[in-house]
Amino acid sequence: MSCSECGSPTIDFSLPERYRASLSTDAAVANCCTRCLTVEPVTDADTDASTPEFGRISDAVPTDQEQAIPLLLALELADSLATNRDAIESLLRDVERAGADPLLAIDRLARDPDLEPRVDLERRSHQIEQLLYYSNN
Numbered sequence: 001m002s003c004s005e006c007g008s009p010t011i012d013f014s015l016p017e018r019y020r021a022s023l024s025t026d027a028a029v030a031n032c033c034t035r036c037l038t039v040e041p042v043t044d045a046d047t048d049a050s051t052p053e054f055g056r057i058s059d060a061v062p063t064d065q066e067q068a069i070p071l072l073l074a075l076e077l078a079d080s081l082a083t084n085r086d087a088i089e090s091l092l093r094d095v096e097r098a099g100a101d102p103l104l105a106i107d108r109l110a111r112d113p114d115l116e117p118r119v120d121l122e123r124r125s126h127q128i129e130q131l132l133y134y135s136n137n
Helices: 017-023 065-097 102-111 121-133
Strands: 010-014 029-033 039-042
Touching (some): 010 065, 017 039, 065 102, 065 121, 102 121
Antiparallel strands (some): 029 039
């Protein structure tokens, strides 16, 4: 499949039920663009999402699904931190609980010359750090 935003290739992955609300969908599969990092639900029943190759996106994306999926979903929501604050914080906490450092991954994604993220990751990384570690929650 191709990304609806930039036309680049995408990778499909199974979307656990607990994360479907992040994309406002009931779809069991989503895809992520290998260039702009846009994540979208997939409704094509013939999609094979059994073994997603997150490394096709970037070396900065964890290969473990428990780490990669919430990270990619958080980045999808990062264009509106104010609106999506709770969801982003929850998703990135899941990344941490799964054993990855979400801020390091975001920093590495921001510096990857092969990516052109839809969201300005350099600008958002500082705001996300504040959200995770300096919020009043």
